[in-house]
Amino acid sequence: MEALDRVVKPKTKRAKRFIEKREPKLTENTKNAMLIKGGNANLTVAEVLKNIYALKKPFAVLYKRKNITRPFEDQSSLEFFSKKSDCSLFLFGSHSKKRPNNLIIGRMYDYHILDMIELGIEKFVALKDIKNSKCPEGTKPMLIFAGDAFDIDEEHRRLKSLLIDFFRGPVVPSIRLAGLEHVLHFTAVDEKIYMRSYKVLLKKSGCKIPRIELEDMGPSLDLMIRRTHLASDDLYKLSLKQPKALKPKKKKNVSHDVFGTKYGRIHMQKQDLDKLQTRKMKGLKKRPSEKKTEDGENPKKLKLE
Numbered sequence: 001m002e003a004l005d006r007v008v009k010p011k012t013k014r015a016k017r018f019i020e021k022r023e024p025k026l027t028e029n030t031k032n033a034m035l036i037k038g039g040n041a042n043l044t045v046a047e048v049l050k051n052i053y054a055l056k057k058p059f060a061v062l063y064k065r066k067n068i069t070r071p072f073e074d075q076s077s078l079e080f081f082s083k084k085s086d087c088s089l090f091l092f093g094s095h096s097k098k099r100p101n102n103l104i105i106g107r108m109y110d111y112h113i114l115d116m117i118e119l120g121i122e123k124f125v126a127l128k129d130i131k132n133s134k135c136p137e138g139t140k141p142m143l144i145f146a147g148d149a150f151d152i153d154e155e156h157r158r159l160k161s162l163l164i165d166f167f168r169g170p171v172v173p174s175i176r177l178a179g180l181e182h183v184l185h186f187t188a189v190d191e192k193i194y195m196r197s198y199k200v201l202l203k204k205s206g207c208k209i210p211r212i213e214l215e216d217m218g219p220s221l222d223l224m225i226r227r228t229h230l231a232s233d234d235l236y237k238l239s240l241k242q243p244k245a246l247k248p249k250k251k252k253n254v255s256h257d258v259f260g261t262k263y264g265r266i267h268m269q270k271q272d273l274d275k276l277q278t279r280k281m282k283g284l285k286k287r288p289s290e291k292k293t294e295d296g297e298n299p300k301k302l303k304l305e
Contacts, residue, residue: 022086026245030170031107034061034087036078038094039068044101044124045093051127051219052091055184055197057137059169061085071104072227075113083111089166090116099226105162106229109239115231117159119193123222130218135182135199140169142180142200147188155228156188177202183214193223 010016033056035049053062069077071092078090092104099120106116127134143164149156167184183198198214205211231239253265 026243030059031089031165032059032061032085032087033089033091033166034063034081034085035091036063036081036093037066038092038102039066040095041066041093042095042101044121045095045103047126048103048121048124048219048221049091049093054127054137055141055167055219061087071106071113071116072118072229078106078113079108079111082108091166102226103223105166107162107165109231109235113229114235114239115158115162116229117155117162117225118227119223120226121221122192122224123220125218125220127218130216132215132217133199134217138169139182140172140179141167141182141184143167144183144185145188146185149188150186155225155230158228158230159193159225160186177210182217191225193221193225195219195221195223 010019035053035056037046037049041049049062053060063081067077067081069092071078078092082088082090088108090104090106090108092106094102094104096102099118101121101124103119103121104116105119107114145160145163147156150160151157163186181200183200185194185196185198187194187196197217197219199217201213201215202210203213230236253267255263255265257263
C-alpha cells in the first residue's frame with residue numbers, strides 16, 4: 001500500500017504568506033543570489049564576494065560563515081541552501097594550492113544545480129581601492145559583452161547567459177535617462193574574461209542630448225575559465241520552457257512573407273455588383289432608351305406623338 005503524502009496546512013498567517021510566496025507563478029520574482037565562502041577561503045576571495053554582494057543588493061544573501069563543501073563533487077549543500085534561502089543563483093568562493101582564488105558561479109532549476117562554471121581570479125581591484133563616487137544600492141546595471149568568443153564558443157555562450165541572469169536585476173516597464181548610472185562590461189580575450197564596472201556621467205553638450213563619460217567605479221576582475229558543469233540540451237531546453245498563458249496567442253488568417261510584410265485574409269459574403277453605388281458622373285448616366293430597355297419595353301414599338 002502506497003503511503004499518501006501529508007498536506008501540512010500553515011497554522012499562522014505568517015507561515016501562509018511564506019508558502020504563498022514560494023508557490024509557482026506565471027511571472028516569477030526577481031532572481032536572488034547567495035554568496036557563500038568555502039572552508040578555506042582567503043581574504044581575496046572574501047573581499048570579492050563582499051564587492052559582488054554590494055553590486056547585487058538587495059537581491060542577494062551573503063553567508064558570513066565558512067562552509068566546507070566542493071560543488072563539483074557534492075552538490076547537496078548548495079541545493080539545501082538554495083531551498084532554505086529561496087535563491088536560484090549562487091557564487092561560491094574558495095582557495096587551495098591546486099586552484100587558488102577560485103570562484104564558482106552557477107544557477108538552479110527546481111532547487112537542483114542546472115549549470116555552473118569555475119573561474120580563477122588573476123587580478124582584483126576592490127571598490128574601496130578606487131576613490132571615485134559609487135552608484136546607489138539597487139541600481140540596475142547595463143550589461144555590455146565584447147568579444148567573438150561569447151557568440152562562437154559554447155562555454156563562453158553559456159557563461160554570458162549566466163552573467164546576464166546574475167546581474168540583470170528586476171524587470172522594469174520603463175526607464176529614465178538619469179537612472180542609467182551603472183555599466184558592467186565583460187570582455188573575452190585569449191581565454192580570459194575581463195570584468196569592469198563603470199559609473200555613467202552625464203555632461204553638458206550644448207544640446208538636449210548629454211555627453212556621456214564612463215568613470216571607473218570598481219570592482220574590476222581578471223578571470224580565467226577553469227572547469228565547467230553544463231546542463232544537457234534537453235534539461236536546458238526544459239528550463240527555458242514558458243507557460244502557455246505567457247505565450248502570445250496566434251492570430252487567425254494573418255501571415256507574413258519573407259520580407260516581413262503582413263497579410264490578412266477577410267471572409268465576406270457574395271456582393272451584387274449591379275447595386276454597387278458608384279460616383280455620379282455625366283458620362284456614366286444612362287440614356288432614357290437604356291432605362292426603358294431595362295424595364296422590359298421594346299423601343300421599336302413605342303408610338304411617337
